[in-house]
Each structure stands twice: as structure tokens, then as C-alpha cells.
Amino acid sequence: MTLQASQFPYLPHEDAVSQTFWQSTRERELRVQYCKNCRVFQWYPRLICILCASQSLIWKRASGVARIDSWSRVHRVAQEGFVPPYVIARVLLEEQVIFLTRLVGSAGLNPICDAEVRLTWQELSDGRALPVFE
Amino acid sequence: MKTPVIVGAAECDLGITNKSVLELQAQAVTRALEDAGLSIRDVDGIATNAISRFSATQLADYFGIVPTFTESTFAGGSSFQMYIARAYHAIATGQCNVVVISYASNQRSAKSRSLSGVIEHHTPEAAFESVYGPLFPLTYYAMAAQRYIHDVENARNALDEVAISAREWALLNPKAYRFGTQSLSSQEMQSSDLISSPLTAADCCLVTDGGGAIVITSYERARDLKKRPISILGFGEATTNSSMTTHRNLRVMGSKISGDAAFEMAGISRKDVDVVELYDSFTITTLLSLEGLGFTDIGGAADFVLDKKTRPGGPFPLNTNGGGLSYCHPGQFGVLLLVEAVRQLRGECGQRQVADAKTALAHGTGGIFSTHATVILGAS
Numbered sequence: 001m002t003l004q005a006s007q008f009p010y011l012p013h014e015d016a017v018s019q020t021f022w023q024s025t026r027e028r029e030l031r032v033q034y035c036k037n038c039r040v041f042q043w044y045p046r047l048i049c050i051l052c053a054s055q056s057l058i059w060k061r062a063s064g065v066a067r068i069d070s071w072s073r074v075h076r077v078a079q080e081g082f083v084p085p086y087v088i089a090r091v092l093l094e095e096q097v098i099f100l101t102r103l104v105g106s107a108g109l110n111p112i113c114d115a116e117v118r119l120t121w122q123e124l125s126d127g128r129a130l131p132v133f134e
Numbered sequence: 135m136k137t138p139v140i141v142g143a144a145e146c147d148l149g150i151t152n153k154s155v156l157e158l159q160a161q162a163v164t165r166a167l168e169d170a171g172l173s174i175r176d177v178d179g180i181a182t183n184a185i186s187r188f189s190a191t192q193l194a195d196y197f198g199i200v201p202t203f204t205e206s207t208f209a210g211g212s213s214f215q216m217y218i219a220r221a222y223h224a225i226a227t228g229q230c231n232v233v234v235i236s237y238a239s240n241q242r243s244a245k246s247r248s249l250s251g252v253i254e255h256h257t258p259e260a261a262f263e264s265v266y267g268p269l270f271p272l273t274y275y276a277m278a279a280q281r282y283i284h285d286v287e288n289a290r291n292a293l294d295e296v297a298i299s300a301r302e303w304a305l306l307n308p309k310a311y312r313f314g315t316q317s318l319s320s321q322e323m324q325s326s327d328l329i330s331s332p333l334t335a336a337d338c339c340l341v342t343d344g345g346g347a348i349v350i351t352s353y354e355r356a357r358d359l360k361k362r363p364i365s366i367l368g369f370g371e372a373t374t375n376s377s378m379t380t381h382r383n384l385r386v387m388g389s390k391i392s393g394d395a396a397f398e399m400a401g402i403s404r405k406d407v408d409v410v411e412l413y414d415s416f417t418i419t420t421l422l423s424l425e426g427l428g429f430t431d432i433g434g435a436a437d438f439v440l441d442k443k444t445r446p447g448g449p450f451p452l453n454t455n456g457g458g459l460s461y462c463h464p465g466q467f468g469v470l471l472l473v474e475a476v477r478q479l480r481g482e483c484g485q486r487q488v489a490d491a492k493t494a495l496a497h498g499t500g501g502i503f504s505t506h507a508t509v510i511l512g513a514s
Contacts, residue, residue, distance in 0.1 A: 012261035043379060044258040070284075070384055072276035073331040074269055079250040082267040088330075090277055090379065098379040100263045113284040130265065 009081025011126055018045045020059050025129040028121050031059040032095055043097035064119030066091035066133055069098060071111040087111055091133055105134035138225035139363035140511065141356045142170030142349030143476040148462045149311055150242050151343040155185055156196055158238030158345050163197070166347035171360035172232060179203035179224055179233030179350075181217035184466065193236070203230040209373065210500025211413050213237075214348070214468035215507030219369045221350045231351060235472075238345030239464035247341050247465070263378050269330050272338065272416070274378050274502035276330035279418035281384045283332055285433065290332065292436035293417040294323040297336055297459050299444045300414060304456025306446055306486035311340050312460040337417040339458035339467070346473040364476050365512035367402065367493070370395025372506045381503065385433070388506035389426030389497060396495075396508035397428070404428050407510070408491040409478045410450065411471040413499040414457040423497055427508065451488040454478060468498035472509065479513040 014022045024031040032041045035049035036056040048055055071089035078084075087103040089111065102108070107117045117133035124130060144165035146158040153161075159182070167173060174197050180190045183206045190204035203224040207216050214235055221233040241247045251270030253260050268274065283289040301318040304310035318336070326336035356363040372388035372395075375381040381388075397404070404427075412423045421435040429450075430438040444452035455461045455474040462470060475494035477483050492513045499506055 008265060008267075010265060012265045013255045014261070015256075018258070018261060044262050044377060046258075070277035070281040072268075072273045072280055072333075073328070074267060074273060075328045075330065076249055076269060078267040078269050079248075079253070084267075086267065088266055088268045088273050088277070090384075098382065100266060100268070100378045102266050113281060 007083050007086070008122060008124060008130055011124060017047055021045055022128050024059070025121070025131070026127055028129060030062040030064060030119055030131045032062045032093070032097060033057045034060040041095040041097050043099055062119070063094045065094045066099065066117050066119070068103070068111055068113055068115050068117060070113055071103060089133065091117060099131070102132045103134070104132050107134050135226045136228060136352035136354060138222045138350055138366055139353050139356050140348055140366065140476055141351050141359050141361065141363050142166040142172065143346070143473045144169050145309065145346045145470065145473060146238050146344065148309055148344035149342050151240060152243045153240060153343070155238055155240055158240060158343065159185065159193060159236055160196070162236050162238055162345050162347040163234050166234065166236070166349050169361070170349045172349060174199060176232045177201070177234050179221060179230035181205040181221055181233060181235045182237060183208050183213055184237065184239065201230065203233060209505035211415065211466045211468045212371070212498030212500040212505040212507040213466060214472060215369065215496060215498040215509045216371055218350070218366060218472070218509045219371065219507070222366055222369070225350055225352055231355060233350045234347055235350065235469060236345065236347035237464070237466055237469040239466070240343045241465050242341055242343045259377050268378065271502045272333065273330045275416040275418055276333045278384045278422065278503065279332050279337070279416070282418060282421065285385065286436050288436050288440060291320070292421060292439050293337060294320050295439045295442070296414065296417040296420045297323060299439065299442070300453050300457040300459040302445045303454050303486060304460035307456050307461060310456040310461040311342055312456060333416055333418070339415050339463035340460070342462050342464055344462040344464035344470070346469045348469065348472050348476070361480065362514070364479050365514060366509065367512045368396040368398070368400030368510040370399065370508050373504065374506070375504050376501065378502060387422050387426050387503045389423045389499070389508070392506040392508040393427035393497070396510050400510040402493065402510070407493050407495050408451070409454060409475065409488045409494045410452050411475050411494065411496045412453060413467055413471060413497060414453055414459050415467070415499060417459070419499055420453070422503070423499065426506070427495070427497060446486060454483065454486050454488060466500070471496040471498060475511050479511055
């Protein structure tokens with residue numbers, strides 16, 4: 001199943017903290033913040049670590065392997081430009097953070113909680129891309 | 135320290151009113167004050183939201199009063215349970231003498247409800263979540279329901295029963311949007327349109343106008359008022375998440391924290407509660423709140439409701455006005471949970487009155503299971 005770029009009608013806002021994440025998507029790399037003190041990943045990107053409040057955060061590339069925590073097939077138009085039906089999911093990345101995404105391909109046709117899924121990409125109109133899972 | 139008590143409770147017009155928010159607010163406030171035997175000139179505390187950017191200031195000005203206490207915590211449907219705690223402290227310490235907690239919305243008449251919610255582009259949620267197109271807040275509740283169905287036997291039937299039970303209560307409440315209609319059947323539940331799977335239209339609360347108000351003063355001041363005061367036995371709250379990704383476990387929500395705190399303050403056990411009013415934004419909200427508040431074990435709410443014990447005449451009277459599902463849902467339902475709890479404790483509920491109700495619990499849930507606030511009230 002191929003999604004058209006137009007199915008993601010709006011361009012996400014990028015700021016100083018999230019810039020590394022978004023620029024990495026141009027290379028199709030999913031990068032997640034990692035605290036050098038706590039040795040844990042955190043999602044979403046923030047200025048500080050939510051465990052130790054330090055700014056000892058670096059970016060690490062995620063493996064792209066995840067498990068479906070839960071999912072929902074959306075049947076109504078959320079806002080102009082979105083084309084239902086599609087599947088929204090919370091996935092647990094191998095890095096032990098929950099990530100909101102869409103499921104595509106066979107994972108999107110028949111999603112099952114706890115099933116393993118893998119990272120793929122949907123290009124946005126400005127060359128950045130959204131991580132989705134299949 | 136003074137002892138705060140509830141002395142007034144009322145609804146404004148409900149349903150499809152074609153009235154403005156301030157008109158509905160004025161109705162709610164003046165009716166609750168009339169119920170208490172007080173006038174607007176007695177009010178020196180205002181707790182409200184969702185009128186404008188400066189909601190409490192706006193309402194004070196509209197009534198021509200100069201409050202010494204205002205409060206506008208914006209936490210969605212649980213805000214009004216939180217206002218009880220704030221008002222309690224303000225009355226106890228003498229910061230003010232009479233607080234009115236109020237809310238009103240004309241969302242149905244004004245057609246102001248959007249399926250995507252309000253997207254604020256500078257927030258992480260807008261960049262990392264809204265971009266994928268979830269319905270807000272619906273898809274998050276749907277994911278909680280999906281996980282529940284995956285983990286718990288008979289969960290889908292239990293979600294149906296939550297809506298069926300709420301309808302049975304609404305058929306006893308002349309103010310309910312669904313009053314005068316019919317019982318809900320399992321078949322109707324199953325044939326309802328999917329909105330965000332597994333939740334269907336029948337799993338979702340109504341979209342109506344409406345609102346209400348609660349009046350709080352000290353026990354000393356209450357002595358010469360019209361009605362027997364209602365005691366505030368306990369309260370607790372928890373704020374857990376704004377992102378769809380930060381709360382790790384979709385099976386246990388912040389109601390666990392708010393409920394434990396409220397019961398500890400009240401010094402009573404779950405079995406002592408005679409009537410329970412839970413925010414039923416969606417059918418799953420009710421099940422997870424029953425578990426979080428400790429009325430059942432985690433995972434036990436499905437079997438609990440499938441016993442039909444929450445219906446009228448059953449041993450666990452739940453959402454006795456018909457709830458957000460069948461009575462009224464004006465965007466933030468929390469104040470109406472309190473109005474019904476007060477009326478049940480006063481014995482004013484006619485056909486739907488729970489016999490000899492002495493203790494009531496009202497629990498609000500806001501956002502995407504984001505905010506949780508529990509209030510326990512007593513008849514004396």
C-alpha cells in the first residue's frame with residue numbers, strides 16, 4: 001500500500017530542539033534523544049532529560065524495530081486533506097519509548113496489539129519525511 | 135479554619151438552546167444561587183473557564199462583582215472537580231465567603247466542535263502527533279479501548295453495557311437529551327458507525343449545549359440557608375500527560391492517583407459509596423475509571439458492568455442522570471457530575487433517586503486521559 005504525500009497535508013513546525021530530528025528524516029534516519037547520565041532514551045525531543053533534568057542529551061539512531069502498543073483505524077476526516085480510513089498507532093520502539101505513528105502495508109491492513117513492525121518513511125512535500133511502520 | 139460545604143446546585147438550559155455562553159452561564163449561576171438562597175451580591179469567589187481568555191474576570195464583570203478569589207484552571211472535563219478543591223481551600227482560609235463554580239457551552243447550537251480538536255502548531259503534539267491525523271481526543275480513547283479489548287475478555291460487550299446502562303438512567307431523567315427515547319439494544323450498539331475503531335458513534339458522548347453551577351460557602355454561613363448543606367469529604371487529582379505518547383500504560387490511568395488521594399482524605403472505603411458519577415466521555419472512560427478508582431481490580435470492570443449492577447435498581451448506581459452518553463455533554467461535563475451528586479444526596483432526583491444515598495463520588499476526566507480529579511461528598 002502506497003500512501004500519497006498529499007495524505008499528510010501539513011508540514012510540522014520545526015524548532016531548535018527538534019531540528020536534528022527533522023533534518024535526519026531527510027536522510028531517512030529516525031533519531032531519538034538519549035540522556036548520557038541516565039542512559040535512557042526519551043521521546044518527544046525536549047531541552048532537558050525528564051529523569052535528571054540535565055541537558056546531557058545526545059541523538060541516537062533508532063533501530064527501526066517496534067511493537068504495536070495499540071492502534072485505531074480512523075474513519076472520519078480529522079481535518080482537511082486527510083483521507084480516511086487509515087491506521088494510527090502507538091508503537092513501542094526497541095529503545096523503550098512510545099511513538100505515535102501510522103501503520104502501513106500489511107500491518108495497516110490487519111494490525112494486532114504486540115505485533116512487531118518496522119520503520120518505513122512517507123515523504124513530505126518539503127523533502128522531510130514522516131516515520132511510519134509496516 | 136472554616137468548614138466548606140456545598141449549598142447550591144443547578145443546570146442551565148440543556149440540549150440545543152440557541153443561547154450565548156454568557157446567557158447560559160448567567161442561568162446556571164442565578165439558578166444555583168436561588169437553590170442556595172443566596173444572591174449574586176453574596177458571591178466573592180468565581181471559578182469558571184471556557185468563556186474567553188480571561189474567563190473568571192469576564193464572568194465577574196458580567197455580574198458586576200469584585201471577587202477576592204478567582205480560578206480558571208483549564209484541564210478539560212475534570213476542571214470542576216479541581217475547582218472544588220481550590221474553593222475548599224479559599225473558603226477554609228477565609229480568602230472568600232461564597233464561591234460559585236460554573237460552566238456553560240453552546241457548542242451544539244454554535245456548531246463549534248471539531249473532530250481534530252484545537253491544533254497549536256508550536257507544540258510538540260502538533261509536530262509529532264497531529265501530523266499523522268488522529269481524531270482528538272477520540273483516537274486516543276480508541277487506542278485505550280483497543281488495548282483493553284485485546285487484553286480483557288468480554289470487553290466489547292462491556293463497552294456496550296456502559297452505554298446501555300447510561301441510557302436506562304436517562305430514560306428516568308426528564309432533563310436528559312435521550313429522555314423519551316428507547317432502551318439501547320446490543321444490536322444497535324453493534325450496528326453503530328465506526329468513528330475511530332473500535333469506538334463507534336454509540337461509544338461517544340453526546341455533543342450538546344449545557345452547563346451548570348455549584349455554590350460553596352462555610353458551614354457557619356450555611357446554617358440559615360434554604361437547604362441542608364452537603365459535606366466535602368475528600369478530593370484528589372492527577373495530571374498525567376498532554377502527549378499521546380508519554381503515559382506508558384493504557385490500562386491504568388491517573389484516576390488511580392486521584393481516587394486513592396480522595397478516599398484517603400475522606401477516610402472511607404469504596405464500599406461506603408452509595409452513588410457514583412464518572413465522566414463518560416466514551417464508554418472506555420467509564421471502565422478504566424471504575425478500575426482506577428478501585429471499585430474493581432485492574433481488568434475487572436468488564437465483568438463488573440456485565441452483571442448489570444450499574445443499571446437503575448442495581449446495587450451500584452452509576453451515572454444516574456444518564457451521563458455524557460445519554461443526558462448531556464457540553465464539552466466539559468465535570469460540573470454536571472457534581473450537580474447530580476448533590477441532588478442525589480439531597481434526595482431530589484424523583485424517579486431516578488437512589489434510596490438513602492448518603493455518600494457520592496464524582497470523578498472528572500479531561501483531555502486524552504490527561505487530567506483526573508475525584509470528589510467525595512456526604513449528605514450531612
